[in-house]
Amino acid sequence: MSAATMTAPLAKPGADEGRIGIRANLRHIGALVRRNALQIKQDPESMFDALLMPVIFILLFVYVFGGAIAGKGNQQEYVQYLVPGMMAMMGMNIAMAVGTGVNEDFRKGVMDRFRTMPIARSSVLIAKIVVEIGRMLIATAILLGMGFLLGLEIRGGILEFLASIVLSTVFGAALMWIFILLGLSVKTPQAVQGMAMLVLMPLQFGSSIFAPTQSMPGWLEGFTKVNPLSNLADAARALINGHGAVAHPALITLGWAVAITAVTMPLAVAKFRNKT
Amino acid sequence: MTRQTITTKGGNAVEVRGLVKHFGEVKAVDGVDLDVREGTVLGVLGPNGAGKTTLVRCLSTLLVPDAGRAVVAGFDVVRQPRALRRTIGLTGQYASVDEKLSGWENLYMIGRLLDLSRKDARKRADEMLERFSLTEAAKRPAAKYSGGMRRRLDLAASMIGRPAVLYLDEPTTGLDPRTRNEVWEEVQRMVREGATVLLTTQYMEEAEQLADELTVIDRGRVIAEGRVDELKAKVGGRTLQIRPTDPGELDRMTGVIAEAGLDGIAGATADHDGGVVNVPIISDEQLTAVVAVLGRQGFALAGISTHLPSLDEVFLAITGQKSSEADGPESESDEQYAEVSA
Numbered sequence: 003m004s005a006a007t008m009t010a011p012l013a014k015p016g017a018d019e020g021r022i023g024i025r026a027n028l029r030h031i032g033a034l035v036r037r038n039a040l041q042i043k044q045d046p047e048s049m050f051d052a053l054l055m056p057v058i059f060i061l062l063f064v065y066v067f068g069g070a071i072a073g074k075g076n077q078q079e080y081v082q083y084l085v086p087g088m089m090a091m092m093g094m095n096i097a098m099a100v101g102t103g104v105n106e107d108f109r110k111g112v113m114d115r116f117r118t119m120p121i122a123r124s125s126v127l128i129a130k131i132v133v134e135i136g137r138m139l140i141a142t143a144i145l146l147g148m149g150f151l152l153g154l155e156i157r158g159g160i161l162e163f164l165a166s167i168v169l170s171t172v173f174g175a176a177l178m179w180i181f182i183l184l185g186l187s188v189k190t191p192q193a194v195q196g197m198a199m200l201v202l203m204p205l206q207f208g209s210s211i212f213a214p215t216q217s218m219p220g221w222l223e224g225f226t227k228v229n230p231l232s233n234l235a236d237a238a239r240a241l242i243n244g245h246g247a248v249a250h251p252a253l254i255t256l257g258w259a260v261a262i263t264a265v266t267m268p269l270a271v272a273k274f275r276n277k278t
Numbered sequence: 279m280t281r282q283t284i285t286t287k288g289g290n291a292v293e294v295r296g297l298v299k300h301f302g303e304v305k306a307v308d309g310v311d312l313d314v315r316e317g318t319v320l321g322v323l324g325p326n327g328a329g330k331t332t333l334v335r336c337l338s339t340l341l342v343p344d345a346g347r348a349v350v351a352g353f354d355v356v357r358q359p360r361a362l363r364r365t366i367g368l369t370g371q372y373a374s375v376d377e378k379l380s381g382w383e384n385l386y387m388i389g390r391l392l393d394l395s396r397k398d399a400r401k402r403a404d405e406m407l408e409r410f411s412l413t414e415a416a417k418r419p420a421a422k423y424s425g426g427m428r429r430r431l432d433l434a435a436s437m438i439g440r441p442a443v444l445y446l447d448e449p450t451t452g453l454d455p456r457t458r459n460e461v462w463e464e465v466q467r468m469v470r471e472g473a474t475v476l477l478t479t480q481y482m483e484e485a486e487q488l489a490d491e492l493t494v495i496d497r498g499r500v501i502a503e504g505r506v507d508e509l510k511a512k513v514g515g516r517t518l519q520i521r522p523t524d525p526g527e528l529d530r531m532t533g534v535i536a537e538a539g540l541d542g543i544a545g546a547t548a549d550h551d552g553g554v555v556n557v558p559i560i561s562d563e564q565l566t567a568v569v570a571v572l573g574r575q576g577f578a579l580a581g582i583s584t585h586l587p588s589l590d591e592v593f594l595a596i597t598g599q600k601s602s603e604a605d606g607p608e609s610e611s612d613e614q615y616a617e618v619s620a
Contacts, residue, residue, distance in 0.1 A: 030390070030391050037379060037383075040379055041377070117339070118339060118368045119363055120393075217351040
């Protein structure tokens with residue numbers, strides 16, 4: 003090729019027009035939320051974790067382990083103990099699904115289309131989170147419904163009860179960023195699930211969700227004190243049962259939520275933006 | 279919405295200079311220059327792993343090039359990606375639609391993402407389904423579509439925003455001939471309506487059908503460029519194959535063609551194994567002339583066909599060597615496509 007044609011082409015002068023305004027951004031997120039909701043409608047099995055998990059877990063723990071943990075005849079008290087704790091667990095289990103969802107999306111061509119369109123790339127992720135929060139609330143409602151069937155009583159005020167739902171939802175939403183980051187980092191949805199389980203299991207069972215921590219060895223009890231799931235479970239328990247310290251575990255939980263979001267959200271968005 | 283106007287100098291909708299994209303050791307795109315004139319189709323012809331997909335991904339802001347410059351519809355792909363995204367459409371090797379959503383929902387969603395009002399997005403979705411003959415399948419999830427329907431939906435999705443420049447990355451790879459023709463017709467129609475198209479393909483036939491000009495690339499570099507007829511002349515046009523009803527007449531037929539003194543026809547060769555006579559031709563007139571001569575001589579013919587040179591023959595003619603079948607990033611895309619179409 004001759005030197006004359008090697009001159010660099012001239013682009014229009016000026017900055018990169020087409021910055022996306024907040025209203026357009028909300029409209030894009032709305033369209034993508036609709037997409038995610040329609041996906042669920044098309045594939046109802048994907049709701050099994052939100053619908054069945056709470057039912058199975060609550061029955062399993064109340065009837066199989068409950069007697070051994072709380073003593074025979076203390077079922078009522080164990081329900082009061084377990085259900086608020088499980089609110090903490092629900093958030094984590096649902097959040098895990100975001101990671102596999104994001105990973106699957108990326109293996110399909112549709113993500114290429116989104117990324118060649120004039121929309122903020124973060125809106126794809128935000129829409130996903132909005133839908134997952136919806137799923138989380140459904141799971142929590144089912145969990146509480148089961149709890150009421152088994153005799154759960156709201157012993158604190160109704161505001162405290164609602165506060166426990168808000169707290170567990172906020173924490174679950176923060177966790178989603180971790181799983182989005184994981185979903186963008188590993189190759190297959192199966193790998194997301196495998197790695198998530200590695201984190202999930204010790205956090206869930208090394209906590210006060212299912213049983214009081216006093217009987218655990220000292221090192222484990224120490225772990226449960228910093229474990230955000232323990233703190234969330236304790237806070238929700240105090241809010242619903244109307245006794246026990248709320249401020250301390252709630253603050254630790256919120257601190258974790260803020261820290262997790264502050265670290266993993268920018269990383270996830272950057273990863274999403276630069277993914278090839 | 280009207281089609282966006284292009285104000286690049288010299289009427290080029292796409293200008294690429296010295297574009298480079300390496301993946302570690304793999305030099306996927308290694309200094310590519312090309313131009314696409316406004317309102318025309320440029321075919322980028324090359325084997326698997328030549329760097330075609332990487333080139334398209336650079337030009338559609340999915341990849342940031344390591345070096346070089348590219349201006350599309352007046353916007354720099356690196357410095358003005360947001361503005362650029364408003365003027366381009368991309369249809370990849372595998373369908374970039376949401377398979378769980380119906381055809382209509384896919385198009386409606388894209389309309390909304392392109393800032394159409396609800397009403398306009400609905401109207402445009404109906405319009406595009408109608409145009410791409412998908413109205414009947416509008417409510418079915420895209421996962422249940424055939425390969426050709428999915429590709430048509432994909433094209434429809436790319437056309438919603440009336441892009442000034444359209445990238446088609448191997449739009450017919452893996453499609454059967456009938457579906458392939460449907461896609462070709464649709465592309466030709468888009469061009470008639472004024473779109474500028476950059477088309478990548480592995481097939482000489484597709485390039486001949488759709489492209490005004492051709493850029494042949496191999497191992498990330500441009501190895502030939504020019505108008506389709508120029509390149510075809512370079513590689514020797516087509517081969518006319520004539521099958522006589524009686525294979526015993528092969529030699530006599532070859533002689534008759536050679537002695538007829540037809541304009542521009544150098545000779546004919548008999549292929550006894552295949553039972554055909556091969557005649558290299560450059561124009562349709564020559565085809566008619568050859569058949570007319572045989573008709574006058576009273577030969578009974580069982581079949582005639584013409585064959586374009588294969589990609590390998592093109593490469594052989596241009597470079598004197600076989601095309602590389604190196605493993606590049608594109609082989610991965612191929613697998614993905616195979617997965618989707620399976």
